[in-house]
Amino acid sequence: MSPARLFLLPGNLACDALHVDDTDSRAMLRTLVNMLAWNLVAVLAVIPFI
Numbered sequence: 843m844s845p846a847r848l849f850l851l852p853g854n855l856a857c858d859a860l861h862v863d864d865t866d867s868r869a870m871l872r873t874l875v876n877m878l879a880w881n882l883v884a885v886l887a888v889i890p891f892i
Contacts, residue, residue, distance in 0.1 A: 853875040
């Protein structure tokens with residue numbers, strides 16, 4: 843799996859689970875879910891250093 847596909851995986855899984863087929867809606871939902879998921883990962887990675 844390429845790094846780009848891995849980076850987009852949370853959003854793609856959410857879109858597939860919700861059966862979103864429209865390209866624009868899928869892009870918007872994928873962006874939202876990816877931002878939430880990767881921000882959570884970043885915050886959890888930084889918390890031990892605070």
